[in-house]
Amino acid sequence: MIEIKNLKKSFGSNLVWEDVNLDIHDGETLAIIGKSGCGKSVLMKHINALLTPDEGTVIVDGHDIFKLTYVDLRILRQRFGFLFQGAALFDSISAYENVAFPLRYFTKWKEDQIHKRVMECLDMVNLSNIGDKSTAELSGGMRKRVGLARAIVLEPDYLMYDEPTSGLDPETSDEINDLIIYMSESLKITSIVVTHDMHSVLRIADSAAFLDEQKLSWYGTIDELRISKHKRLLEFIKASEYQIG
Ligand SMILES: Nc1ncnc2c1ncn2[C@@H]1O[C@H](COP(=O)(O)OP(=O)(O)O)[C@@H](O)[C@H]1O
Ligand SMILES: [Mg+2]
Known part of the structure; x- marks a missing residue:
């Protein structure tokens, strides 16, 4: 609370x-x-x-x-997961690496664990096929979805x-x-x-x-x-x- x-x-x-x-x-x-x-x-x-x-x-x-x-x-x-206004992605790295970023920064996970979780999250936002694309190539809606995958990657309680x-x-x-409804209902996340x-x-x-x-x-x-x-x-x-x- x-x-x-x-x-x-x-x-x-x-x-x-x-x-x-x-x-x-x-x-x-x-x-x-x-x-x-x-x-x-x-x-x-x-x-x-x-x-x-x-x-x-x-x-x-x-x-x-x-x-x-x-x-x-x-x-x-x-x-806390945070989907920033405009998604705030790193455009010099791929969508996959954007989602992997919090895992590399906050955990000591091995590459195969990271891979599994990143693919799970990309899948949840229906983007499992675009991982290797640079985020600069993506549409506005896709960028928000990559941002959302990155926001949930550490399994936050609050989004x-x-x-x-x-x-x-x-x-x-x-x-x-x-x-947003899916994240709230299936992952039981508190959303603001x-x-x-x-x-x-x-x-x-x-x-x-x-x-x-x-x-x-x-x-x-x-x-x-x-x-x-x-x-x-x-x-x-x-x-x-x-x-x-
Ligand atoms: N870092 C900051 N420094 C100075 N003023 C700020 C800063 N961030 C926001 N403000 C001011 O605070 C007010 C509220 O901003 P904001 O929360 O971004 O509005 P909203 O999100 O409702 O559009 C605005 O007047 C804005 O100019
Ligand atoms: Mg604002």
Whole structure:
């Protein structure tokens, strides 16, 4: 379980948000939503201590992550998979080597073990035939899938997705949405999805956290979201509908 407690973050005089309190339960898929620039990515980066807050803290399975030693933080980070915005692949190496990278970095596994796990993960994202291709040759949707294979390779408990469907056409977006559901259901991964794509939220999430006006403006289940009368949340959903046509 992840507990976000009284979190506040600013960059210089720019307050991103404050008073953010949020629990993420095991097995759930939480969507963090809100307009561009409202601080979704910044919030997600606090969850595995890539950024430090001005106030408040994040507790992962009982551990205050900002009080961990360097070694313990490194161990904790292995329990998080991260699909970065734009996938953030290494374009000078093959898709296979991108997925193998965390295993080479974090484990002392032998080549045949690495091979088995990389092929398993490429298979899970339906890319078992493209391993030797350079990632620069791949389409946007394929790049996201390689990024996803890399994110799950260490068998994380938590998987964080930053705008997994941005820049993709509706059909490819739905392939990614299906994979997010698959990872959550078959691997029992707790998922945190940053997105401004409401179509995706309604399809994949159990609950949603709406960042707006420098705070956590609304939080609830997707069933509650469907009937919410929160004015700014409704405006946001409406605007997002126009975006996806
Ligand atoms: N490393 C940083 N240094 C300074 N400002 C930042 C940094 N990262 C994000 N910001 C600012 O924090 C705000 C929230 O950014 P971000 O979380 O990326 O928004 P979102 O993901 O919701 O589009 C923006 O105003 C952005 O300019
Ligand atoms: Mg962002």
